[in-house]
Amino acid sequence: MxxxxxxxxxxxxxxxxxxxxxxxxxxxxxxxxxxxxxxxxxxxxxxxxxxxxxxNSSKTRDEYVKKLQRINLFDERDTVYTSAMATVSYINANYPDKTVYAVATDPVKRTLAESGLRLVEENADIVLLAYDTTLTFEKLKKANEMIVRGAVYIATHPDTVCPTDDIYMPDVGSFIKLLEASSGGRLPDAVIGxxxxxxxxxxxxxxxxxxxxxxxxxxxxxxxxxxxxxxxxxxxxxxxxxxxxxxxxxxxxxxxxxxxxxxxxxxxxxx
Ligand SMILES: [Mg+2]
Known part of the structure; x- marks a missing residue:
């Protein structure tokens, strides 16, 4: 001992x-x-x-900081790091200047843009799949089209479900399975989290x-x-x-x- x-x-x-x-x-x-x-x-x-x-790439850094502050666990010296932030860093390092179509919540999209990603709505070089709890058919359709046309495809993390106190919610891993089926078998080129x-x-x-x-x-x-x-x-x-x-x-x-x-x-x- x-x-x-x-x-x-x-x-x-x-x-x-x-x-x-x-x-x-x-x-x-x-x-x-x-x-x-x-x-x-x-x-x-x-x-x-x-x-x-x-x-969890559905929330921003600031949302987590607020939660940690509420329970006195955050200090200014600390860093909150989400899989979305790791994904930005990965894209900036490996695909600088490429355009990105982000499937993400609006607050997360704003932080992606602030971190230097070139977000576009059409014909992107890269499809970034985050945990979008505001996902719509339109977004899925666009992501699928770009993936089928050969865009680089990057997902923030692989979890298939997000735990709750009740029935678990579908998470990015489940979106990946949907796009695999609709795109004729395409899987992400990188899964970051x-x-x-x-x-x-x-x-x-x-x-x-x-x-x-x-x-x-x-x-x-x-x-x-x-x-x-x-x-x-x-x-x-x-x-x-x-x-x-x-x-x-x-x-x-x-x-x-x-x-x-x-x-x-x-x-x-x-x-
Ligand atoms: Mg845990």
């Missing part, structure tokens, strides 16, 4: 950025988990950068850090932890959300280490 503690301390002493999943990791719907306010403050005091990272490493590459680009200086913390093995592993980050599974000890035993996806919840990190912040 002592040896394990030393290993965790060693990893934490090298960690310059914590990438945090949100629901199930730092809060449960509107309630911070345990003394998360102080835990995050302690991490900041130790000079660790905090990235709140979500696959968790568990794929493309978002990890964009986080390294944004922070200027190496993979071994970043630790990913999350409550889901097949999205959060697999994302961290695919990106070369250290990973912490927290048992405060979806995954149980039993899920971990059965899963081929193994985190670097496991905490009951993120507040346990305070025991290992020694520097």
């Amino acid at each position: 002592k040896r394990e503690k030393a290993i965790i301390q060693e990893i934490m002493s090298k960690t310059k950025c914590l990438v945090l999943d949100m629901d199930g990791t730092i809060y449960l719907s509107e309630a911070p988990i345990g003394d998360m306010v102080n835990t995050l403050n302690l991490c900041r005091e130790k000079g660790i950068q905090i990235y709140f990272f979500t696959n 968790k568990p794929n490493s493309l978002a990890g590459t964009e986080i390294m680009r944004a922070t200027g850090l190496h993979s071994h200086e970043i630790t990913m913390v999350g409550d889901r093995l097949h999205t959060d932890i697999l994302f961290g592993i695919n990106s070369g980050f250290n990973t912490v599974l927290v048992l405060s959300g979806e995954s149980t000890e039993e899920d971990l035993q059965k899963s081929p996806v193994k985190p670097t280490f496991v905490f009951n919840d993120l507040n346990e990190i305070t025991e290992y912040l020694t520097r």
Whole structure:
């Protein structure tokens, strides 16, 4: 046990950025988990950068900042990062100056334009598929036409459903299946969000850090932890959300280490 503690301390002493999943990791719907306010403050005091990272591309950064502020978990030094922001960074790096047709909510579209994407409504070079909770037939028809004509096709994340307290809602992964059927089999050229490493590459680009200086913390093995592993980050599974000890035993996806919840990190912040 002592040896394990030393290993965790060693990893934490090298960690310059914590990438945090949100629901199930730092809060449960509107309630911070345990003394998360102080835990995050302690991490900041130790000079660790905090990235709140979500696959949900239906909301803007500011909408998440407001929610985090409401429950006292946000500090001006922190970054909220969505799969839509990672997608912008990916497009700017790999397809500079190309035109983009974005299937996205209006607030997200505004942030895409502000981030430098050249949004157009016709004949785009790239179709960007985000979690558009205002999706219409017209938008699907346009996206399908451009995809069939050969536009580069990029999706923000692969989740097929978005969890709710009731019946789960269709998410981007389900839109991908619809467009696959309508386009004669076309799949995205790139899917950016968790568990794929493309978002990890964009986080390294944004922070200027190496993979071994970043630790990913999350409550889901097949999205959060697999994302961290695919990106070369250290990973912490927290048992405060979806995954149980039993899920971990059965899963081929193994985190670097496991905490009951993120507040346990305070025991290992020694520097
Ligand atoms: Mg979660």
